[in-house]
Amino acid sequence: MDPPxxxxxxxxxxxxxxxxxxxxxxxxxxxxxxxxxxxxxxxDEAKNQALQAKEEASLSExxxx
Numbered sequence: 001m002d003p004p005x006x007x008x009x010x011x012x013x014x015x016x017x018x019x020x021x022x023x024x025x026x027x028x029x030x031x032x033x034x035x036x037x038x039x040x041x042x043x044d045e046a047k048n049q050a051l052q053a054k055e056e057a058s059l060s061e062x063x064x065x
């Protein structure tokens with residue numbers, strides 16, 4: 001079996017072996033872009049939740065003091 005990403009010598013160079021099947025590079029690029037956007041969204045969500053937790057901790061500490 002060929003390693004992932006190796007060009008298919010029989011067809012055109014726009015086709016790669018990806019996850020066990022021959023797939024066009026544009027499909028792979030679209031999937032990678034979607035994954036990148038998801039990762040960026042998750043990163044932003046984690047930042048927002050951390051900021052919110054920090055604000056809540058600060059507010060509860062101010063109430064105690």
